[in-house]
Amino acid sequence: MKTAAExxxxxxxxxxxxxDARAAIELLAKxxxxxxxxxxxERKVVGIVSESDLILSDEQADLHMPHYLNxxxxxxFVGSMKGFxxxxxxxxxxxxxxxxxxxxxxxxTDEGAESVARTIxxxxxxxxxxxxxxxxxxxxxxxxxxxxxxVSG
Numbered sequence: 001m002k003t004a005a006e007x008x009x010x011x012x013x014x015x016x017x018x019x020d021a022r023a024a025i026e027l028l029a030k031x032x033x034x035x036x037x038x039x040x041x042e043r044k045v046v047g048i049v050s051e052s053d054l055i056l057s058d059e060q061a062d063l064h065m066p067h068y069l070n071x072x073x074x075x076x077f078v079g080s081m082k083g084f085x086x087x088x089x090x091x092x093x094x095x096x097x098x099x100x101x102x103x104x105x106x107x108x109t110d111e112g113a114e115s116v117a118r119t120i121x122x123x124x125x126x127x128x129x130x131x132x133x134x135x136x137x138x139x140x141x142x143x144x145x146x147x148x149x150x151v152s153g
Contacts, residue, residue, distance in 0.1 A: 004116050005109035007149040008130045008139035014039040017046055017097035024049045024096050033140060035127035038100045043136040045129045047100030106131045109138050113149035120146050 013027045014037045027036050028051055038047035106129045107116050120128060120143050130139040 002113045002149045003109065004107045004111045004113070004130045004141055005138065007113050007116070007145045008109075008141040009033070009145070010139040012037065012137070012140040014043070014137055015049065015096050016040075017095065017100065019096045021094045021096065021099060024099065033127065033142070035140070037104075037129040037137050037140060038096055039137050045104065045106055045131055045135060045137050047097070047102045048104040048127065048129060049096055049100045050127065053099045053101065104129060106135075107141065108133070113146055116141055117146035117150055 012033070013031060015024050015027055017038050017040070024036065028034070028049070035048055035050040037045050038049055040046050105119060105123050105125060107119060109130055109132055116128065120126070120141075126143045128141050129137060130141050132138045
């Protein structure tokens with residue numbers, strides 16, 4: 001049976017808890033993995049940020065484009081763009097530590113794929129950070145990775 005180290009994606013970017021939301025959004029867009037680990041200065045996993053964590057909170061839900069008119073091929077905003085820009089900047093300035101799921105479920109590099117698949121199923125997660133013996137990020141394993149390993153043996 002394969003281990004987590006053999007089925008994980010080792011080339012996984014990570015983000016610091018002190019980074020702003022924009023950094024997490026950019027990494028998520030580049031990786032197309034749906035989640036990225038959050039690591040401290042020693043690369044120890046302290047959280048995970050998924051696409052669903054980036055959904056605007058109720059407080060930020062009023063972040064709508066100002067009304068506009070299309071006049072002779074040009075866009076004229078009705079109302080203040082300044083207020084919109086301030087709210088947008090505030091949303092992007094949110095720290096990753098405020099968005100992440102802290103102390104995420106992790107698996108060790110030496111865990112078997114069957115154990116990894118069981119953990120994913122029991123915890124209802126799609127992504128699990130894989131850590132070495134010291135808790136440092138080694139990679140990320142997805143539900144698809146685990147299922148593929150079970151099917152292929």
